[in-house]
Amino acid sequence: MTTGAEPHDSQLRASALERARAVEAAQARALLARFIDEAREAGLTPGPLTARGYDGRGTYRTQVEGWYLKRDRSVAVGADGEFYVMSVQGGLLERVRGTRVEPSDPPLELGRGGRDGESIPLAVALDRLLGKE
Numbered sequence: 001m002t003t004g005a006e007p008h009d010s011q012l013r014a015s016a017l018e019r020a021r022a023v024e025a026a027q028a029r030a031l032l033a034r035f036i037d038e039a040r041e042a043g044l045t046p047g048p049l050t051a052r053g054y055d056g057r058g059t060y061r062t063q064v065e066g067w068y069l070k071r072d073r074s075v076a077v078g079a080d081g082e083f084y085v086m087s088v089q090g091g092l093l094e095r096v097r098g099t100r101v102e103p104s105d106p107p108l109e110l111g112r113g114g115r116d117g118e119s120i121p122l123a124v125a126l127d128r129l130l131g132k133e
Helices: 009-042 092-097 122-129
Strands: 047-053 059-068 075-078 083-085
Touching (some): 009 122
Antiparallel strands (some): 059 075, 075 083
16 A cells, blocks of 8 residues: 555656756766866857747847857857857847847757757767867
């Protein structure tokens, strides 16, 4: 007989998934920190980053300077070492004054599960920026 106090299988799976995501994000953050150090040593200058609207039409200035990680400019690493998804709601006011993007937990695989089928390991994307390909 169950008392209702025991976690259900779905709760256990959700908890395990959240732990795995946290471990992955920590590993990815370490890669980003290493990249920032190496980029500074190599003299790579961050540039202003723009975000695309969710509808794919138009770009918006952001407060972030950094480097795009994918050719489609959908994700970036900021000079602050944070990971950014460069997609925003947007609108007329944001088009004029710019928009704000918030940091996200970084994945170890960029584009995993995406519809375009273009995924790339974070480490490979960072090495490309450093010219280590």
